[in-house]
Amino acid sequence: MAAPQELVIATRASQLALWQAEHVRGLLQQLYPQCRVSLLEMTTRGDTILDRTLSKVGGKGLFVKELETALLDGRAHLAVHSLKDVPVDLQSPFALPVIMEREDPRDAFVSNDYDNLAALPAGAVVGTSSLRRESQIRERYPHLEVRPLRGNVQTRLAKLDRGEYAAIILASAGLRRLGLAERIRDYISVEDSLPAAGQGALGIEILETRQDVAQWLAPLADASSTACALAERAVSRALGGSCQVPLAAYAILQGDNLELRGLVAEPDGSVVYRAQAHGPARDAEALGQALAQDLKEQGAQAILDRLLSESPQGR
Numbered sequence: 001m002a003a004p005q006e007l008v009i010a011t012r013a014s015q016l017a018l019w020q021a022e023h024v025r026g027l028l029q030q031l032y033p034q035c036r037v038s039l040l041e042m043t044t045r046g047d048t049i050l051d052r053t054l055s056k057v058g059g060k061g062l063f064v065k066e067l068e069t070a071l072l073d074g075r076a077h078l079a080v081h082s083l084k085d086v087p088v089d090l091q092s093p094f095a096l097p098v099i100m101e102r103e104d105p106r107d108a109f110v111s112n113d114y115d116n117l118a119a120l121p122a123g124a125v126v127g128t129s130s131l132r133r134e135s136q137i138r139e140r141y142p143h144l145e146v147r148p149l150r151g152n153v154q155t156r157l158a159k160l161d162r163g164e165y166a167a168i169i170l171a172s173a174g175l176r177r178l179g180l181a182e183r184i185r186d187y188i189s190v191e192d193s194l195p196a197a198g199q200g201a202l203g204i205e206i207l208e209t210r211q212d213v214a215q216w217l218a219p220l221a222d223a224s225s226t227a228c229a230l231a232e233r234a235v236s237r238a239l240g241g242s243c244q245v246p247l248a249a250y251a252i253l254q255g256d257n258l259e260l261r262g263l264v265a266e267p268d269g270s271v272v273y274r275a276q277a278h279g280p281a282r283d284a285e286a287l288g289q290a291l292a293q294d295l296k297e298q299g300a301q302a303i304l305d306r307l308l309s310e311s312p313q314g315r
Contacts, residue, residue, distance in 0.1 A: 004216050006036045010067040010076035013041040014152040016174050020202055021080045023177075024100075027220055040076050042066045064205070068094060071206065077213050079205045082174075083198030083229060086205065088237040095208035099229045101222035103173035105200035105250065107133060107193040109186040110160060110175075111167035116186040120144055124166035127159065131267050133169050135246035136193050138269030153178060169193070173200040194248035194263055197232035197241065201225050224253045227281040234288025235262045239295065245307050249288065256281055262291045264300035267307075273298045 007028060011021035018041070025037045043066070064086060067079040071094070083099060090096055114120050117137065127149030128134055134146045149156055149165065153174055160168045167185075175184055204220065206213045228251035235241075235249035246265040251258050258281050265272040275294040279287045296304075 001212065001215060003032045004035045004077075004212075006038075007032075007078065007213075007216070008038050008040050008076045010040045010042060010070040010079040012067070013043055016082075016153055016178055017080070019177050020082065024078075024080050024202070024204065024220070028216075031219055032216070040070055042070065068205070077206065077210065078217065081203050081205060082171075083201040083203040084171075084196045086198070086203050088197065088233045088241050090205075093207050093209065094205055095214070096203050096205050097214040098204040098217045098221045099198075099226040100202040100204070100220055102201040102225040102228070103176060104187070105195045106172045106190060107188045107195065108170050108172040108175055108184040109167060109188055110157070110170055110183050111185050112160065114167055114185070117141055117144075117167070117188065117192070120166055125164070127156065127165040127168040130169070130196070131243065131246040132196055132248050132265075133193060135265035135267050135269045135272065136248075136263075137169070138267075139265065139272050140192060140269075142269065153180070157183065171199060190250055190261075194261060195250045197236040197249040198229045199250075201229055203229075227251070227253055227258060227284050231258050231260050231284040231288040232262075234285040235260070235292045235295075238289050238292035239264060239300070240304055240308055244310070245304060249291075251284075253281060258284060258287055260287055260291055262288075262295060264295050264303055266303055271299075271303070273300045273303075 009021050009025060011017050021039050028035065028037045064081060070076040071079060086096060109116055122143040123145055125145045125147055126137060127147055129149050137144060137146055149168055153170065156168055156170065159165060172184060172187055175181055204217055231251045232249035236247060239247055241247055246267055249262040251260040258279060260277045263272055263274045273295050275291050277287050277291040
């Protein structure tokens, strides 16, 4: 098919989102030198509501709705997202044809005074916007105080530097992409903080009717990251995944086989259910569904039911 003449990328206006969109633009311009690739910068509700945690205002879908409107009305051909921000139950008329090569999926410990979580004294304040991170910190370090932390990466770092927190937890991928890897005091192991589904990967969203756009974007997809993300997102989808529930899912590809881990926890870390599954990469989604069922049978269903009933969508 003919090469594209113009492609418009919808993106949030935060520094990290713009880096991601510029990264995709650069790759597309390499693929299609004659194509004019531009950015449509947008502010989403998730960027403007900063006084409450995501779990209290409707979840991560708040970061994609305005971008989806731009796809629907024809102002943009594609939207670039951090994959962990894309709802796992993405509905028609939208599609997610491309999952790109993953950056480091681990959580990062950022502090000006301490080397790692274990070094924090009792009562030290740790900032995070994620129930997933909070529950795992509270399970392992119940003597620490965890407080909400919202805003873009620079805003969060500024709050740390002002002394509002002894440490904050961010995604390693975002810090590395912004050239801020030197702020990372410790990469938290996946054993200590299991990542969110899709963490570290970029996803590209389009209208499902635009098969031409899907074909133009196809070279950007990464097979290994896609297999892992499909399994992880299947876990989250089967568990009604949202910001209201502390859940994690992380897969690695070993040859043709996936090793998948997942957890569901009480927000205070008092109860954490964990499960593992192994199987062929071609069965990624089925593997994720099986692991989710294991977690439910262990007792996670009761946590899910209660937290989802308490969420803004559940009331």
